Amino acid sequence: MSIKVSVAAEDYATTQVPAWCPGCGNFGILPAVVNALVTLQLAPHQVLLVSGIGQAGKLPHYIKCNVFNGLHGRTLPAATAAKLANRELAVIAVGGDGDGYGEGGNHFLHALRRNPDITYIVHDNQVYGLTLGQTSPTSDPGYISATTPRGAYQPVHPIALAIAAGGTFVARGFAGNTDHLAGLIGEAIRHRGFGYIDVLQPCVTFNRVNTFAWYRQRVYDLASDGHDPADREAAWQRAQEWGERIPIGIFYREERPTFEDNFPSLAGEPLVKRPIDPRAVGPLLEDFK
Amino acid sequence: MSIKVSVAAEDYATTQVPAWCPGCGNFGILPAVVNALVTLQLAPHQVLLVSGIGQAGKLPHYIKCNVFNGLHGRTLPAATAAKLANRELAVIAVGGDGDGYGEGGNHFLHALRRNPDITYIVHDNQVYGLTLGQTSPTSDPGYISATTPRGAYQPVHPIALAIAAGGTFVARGFAGNTDHLAGLIGEAIRHRGFGYIDVLQPCVTFNRVNTFAWYRQRVYDLASDGHDPADREAAWQRAQEWGERIPIGIFYREERPTFEDNFPSLAGEPLVKRPIDPRAVGPLLEDFK
Amino acid sequence: MAGEITLTVGGQAGQGVQSIGLTLARAFARGGLHVFAQQDYESRVRGGHNSFKLRMGPRPVMAALQETNILVALDPLSLDVHMAQLTDPGVAIFDGEKTQVAGPRRGYFPVPLERLAQESGGNRLMQNSVAAGAAAGLTGFDFSIISDAVAEQFKGRGPEVEEGNRRAAQAGYDYALTQFGGRCDCSLSTMAAPKRLLLDGNEALVLGALAGGCRFMAGYPMTPSTPILQYMATKGAGLGAVGIQTEDEIAAINMAIGASFAGVRAMTATAGGGFSLMVEGLGLAGMTETPVVIVVGQRPGPATGFPTRTEQGDLEFVLHAAQGEFARIVLTPGTPEQAFALGFRAFNLAERYQLPVIILTDQQLADSYRTIEPFDLSSLQIDRGELLLDAPPDYMRYRLTPSGISPRAVPGLSSAVVVADSDEHAEDGHITEDGAVRTAMVRKRVGKLELARADIVPPEHYGEQHPELLLIGWGSTYGALREAVDDLRADGVSAGMLHLSQVWPFPNEQVQAAMKAAKKSVMVENNASGQLARVMRGETGLAPDGHILKYDGRPFSPSEITTQARRWLR
């Protein structure tokens, strides 16, 4: 395998044409992911993108790297395990808000406490895009769709939830600010542990409430607002903000042993590189004699 | 149907003999549930207990009332729907920590935000009792079992989670204090919305760490410690306490529209009592002409 | 067939393919024609290529053909994709001022859609109304009906918008009539006919369910079944029904079961992937003997597969899903009429036998529209089986009875208490470890399959009763099969169709009799492994003489069946 002198955005280019609607917020997330990978000088074969099903779940097809596009809602278990199998991979899970907070809510909860050393990017458009506009767990109260004709009720607040559930890197990005988002993604990948980013992603087709303009008027950067990501209490309070002012940036960050750290058997060579020897079980058989 | 003048504990008595281990914390929860029902003067046929699978899931068999003992982890959807079908029933879901925070974690999250007018009691013994002692999502860090021989990692903190996820009645009881627990259960049933109680329940067979004695040394009552359940911020802070001092009582309580309130079609007679008329669809057919 | 026209609208997702198609379908239906419409779309919201194929004529039409007489191409790609299907004569409408095509080709009929929209309606966005009008103009169909259907689409957006679109449609209509009239041999005239319904399989099914008293639905969006949930949550609410979008499919099935246990007729709807997550709940319904109706709209698998396309690949899956053994009923409607009838019937069966009823549809049935005669609501009878409204104090939910059915009380309606359990239980509903009780309870739960044989919907035998060639199918292939039989017979082939709209309990006798009466039997399935054939063999020992299988994600056309069927005639 040749040693790459440097990685450029072209190395991540594919011939796949995004199947998203023109103007979709996802077009702001795609380059942010690529830029972060380039900034970190990761080569495509060192990266594994794991996704679910939804508009967000298509993202990995538009980046040339290893891809596992699995089931709706099941990105995190697959991504966590792939990392355990080969910790040399940079593993990034991506999915939608329905995927991650609806179908996959349980995995989200448990990934937060386990703290696997992977990254998780949620394209949060507050709507089920691919299935044509139903209410999502993060739809704002009152959001009207064919499944909540009287308006959505109380939503999930993913940032607050992530902090409560033991997240070690909890951040929010905005698809309308690719550079800032790329920075967050870079930080999340570098973070030793579960780097979680909820990305405000306007769905220009179905979500007529939370538009680019709506967000632009509201978002502000935590970093420039004096927030200290080491302060969990402050993070919790910022997480409650939603409405006139919506914070983006890193809410909370801490160092904690990763999920992998719990398995001494993972020390040494990555699992995938170890030879298989059927005779290794020999000593275990003694217990049964 | 005859009108009961008054309901007594005997009305809830069954001939079923509990299959729990002698000394199990569940024996402290059973009378608490019955006492609450008697205090509220609910007759057995007005009560529906819905449970999952586990030691905790057996509880409804020991109380004479309507029982739906469903699947492991799936109490909340069944209970929520039963309430929608017949809002005249007092619906109480019970299950274990594995059932509710492991297998059923996603339903827990979404019940908290939806706020159905039901009660949810989790027998939290921090262990998988019925399957013989494996680590549970709430096992304290370092807890040794055959599935975490090196010790459990970061647990779920259900109270903090419940507050973050939008719980409207968040409480903790202790199986070693049946009277206090009965009071909490009564409050939870009376609460218009999702009355959630995590009950510290010693498992005398498998959990050698979180014993009756361990808890007795640590628990204190929020009500007598000046806590205001209307103060969400204070509730969040109290929810962080675990170790030397463990609060019990009501952490947080608020009034919010219930899940049922979102469905105007539920106004009037309970669904179950409405007659069925196939001809009622007639007008809808006009749309297709 | 004489007097029959196929009209295809093609374009990108988001361009309005479906709305043009449906508007025209409605108009032609109101004008007394029989209409069948089939949709083809991709798993995306904008772009790609979608089409809406509309076939109509004076006699009933049940399937789409491959050829099209009229093409409305909203983008250049649609010309590429569909020109090969154009009949001769035939006409392809497209916006010649926007789409540059290489040289004139047979049938090309450029219409300045955008310009006419601007000129007539005052808004270039009205171009779809121009297109609809132009397509209608080619047929010379009564414009007032077309105009009303176009306007109706914009109801509520103000009289200006409605009128503008009417004018746009008129401009298109006039343009086509004057510039191209008669050139495609596709004129259609109104017919005096009773007011028919135009609906797709999902709509028919959910209306049947509502007629059947379903008042609770919980579901999670999944193509092709999402519209059922949406209908329940919007229109169903008007009848007092509740439609809930859950966090996942596991919640959906457990909610449906919870509501049903509490006495309300309840359902859920999903596709194979979502049903995978409902499997444990299916067994729960079986074990607790809780009636529940589950719609599984098939799409090509495994896993995510082709989310927006069609297949009959889940039959054996739904027949055997869940651990342990218990009776279930599997209905496989093939037409909107059957979807309505079985959507209704499912709830009676579920309550009569206290078990889960699966309605197995697919994208082809779910998304295809057809004109049908209005339902006869007056004949519908609700049967709640052995429902006990006033249970005695010593009531036991799982009493072993001579009928094989335990009378079913629901909580709260009497002073008796109702105990249901997912563990093996005694008659009183409490957990047991007893082997003899177990054996009796298994017999009861499994035995209901035999009881349910009394209620099997018999397969439909169409065409020759003693044919040389019997085509056997199930579900959405109904229309294509039936037309294939018509076509074969018109060609002098002795052909018949046996169509199963109930697969389980399997109609052994009727199938055996039909096969015996036929010289050769060929199984026609929209899957790769011939699932119904395997089920039939497992039940009867009989194997068909051949298979016609298709598994590219697209439905059969009648001619695909006839072409292959002839192989067994040599």
Place this chain on the structure above:
Amino acid sequence: MAGEITLTVGGQAGQGVQSIGLTLARAFARGGLHVFAQQDYESRVRGGHNSFKLRMGPRPVMAALQETNILVALDPLSLDVHMAQLTDPGVAIFDGEKTQVAGPRRGYFPVPLERLAQESGGNRLMQNSVAAGAAAGLTGFDFSIISDAVAEQFKGRGPEVEEGNRRAAQAGYDYALTQFGGRCDCSLSTMAAPKRLLLDGNEALVLGALAGGCRFMAGYPMTPSTPILQYMATKGAGLGAVGIQTEDEIAAINMAIGASFAGVRAMTATAGGGFSLMVEGLGLAGMTETPVVIVVGQRPGPATGFPTRTEQGDLEFVLHAAQGEFARIVLTPGTPEQAFALGFRAFNLAERYQLPVIILTDQQLADSYRTIEPFDLSSLQIDRGELLLDAPPDYMRYRLTPSGISPRAVPGLSSAVVVADSDEHAEDGHITEDGAVRTAMVRKRVGKLELARADIVPPEHYGEQHPELLLIGWGSTYGALREAVDDLRADGVSAGMLHLSQVWPFPNEQVQAAMKAAKKSVMVENNASGQLARVMRGETGLAPDGHILKYDGRPFSPSEITTQARRWLR
């Protein structure tokens, strides 16, 4: 059989039934005897009634009998339950000073367990060692072996505890030998024999998996498969394996698939209820062609059912689980030997054909111990199939090849990238909507079933090759079936057994040949509906002449089979 003894330990959960039984089993096994042990327990942690049935003798034993020569009753209920099974002569040991029994009965042998424990070991908690010793004393078996096995149980608890228990066992042994020696015609002596292994089906299976290179397991506790996860997490870790307890079964299967995609041999294990939740993941493995091994330990369903008991009710479920069509392999080991061999083989098959392999066991196999000859590790060969360690830059994961298998690279090991997709995909792994590509990909995925026929584990034909009566079975009934055949033949009946340890792809030819060679065939299944028979009929058209079915949650004993088998001999 001559020289053979059955010993039953009965008591409440938590009384140490299993530990007494297992200690004795180990001791007798070390003394050169063949041992089979079957467990019966309830879904509770304390109380109720459990038993551990131990059969041993000089020749191989494969099943438990209903009769028992020795009963060790740790509580009064155990006397009630098991006295009827006592042979004549036979001995029932119980603590006569604690349990008041009505009058002396044949075989009653009160032993002051608690008092002897106190007197000999100094602690009344050592009464179980007294009981073990007493049971052994009746057989006159070499005490030193018994003593070592008892002591071993307390290893790590200090020499005092070990010694105390040794003395307690000795007290029991002496008491029995002196007071009751010879009275039960159940003496056993040590035999010179190679050191055998004593293990249960779960242990054999997980050892096979570890030998097969499985280094990743994710699972959620569920009886009877929990011990597999526990072994992986504890002992497996010593070999570098990872064993993870997940939040639910959905996570478990998706983790196993994720790890396997990343190149590590991976598995999960559950029972039918948990497998229900894995169904979508099963299809994901099928679609993405990711090798994965899934152990499904059957227990009586539906739903929660009988959590701690046995049944063969999930066969058709695992054969057809998941939407869409794709190849899978289903292995059905019946003995610890087969569990080890197939636990090993499953990983080779999964990688060779890039598909999910299901190992279908049940509580009877999982929890029953048997002595077996040590495994021959030297002959085991790892075959990773078309694994590509150095993939070319233009690598495409789903390349259509003449072999029908797409070479499989794993991410990160070369500079090529690997793209896998749960949607229908082109050769490069990216989403497609193309019908022709779809058809080709379906053929590949379904076609692997035919390829895998080359690797079918042939059914085992035992007994007469041209029998009057052929008993056909699969999975854990192996031992009972085989002994039933022996017993029938000893009675002069021409009998044979055909046992399938692989059910899918179905071994058509071998089954047809065996049925043809037999006069009558009877299918023996631990379920209510005769699932293998239905599968067989669907595949071959052949139906057995009869069924022997049992579905009370308990395993077959050989005599239950022989009694029923005779019905077809008349």
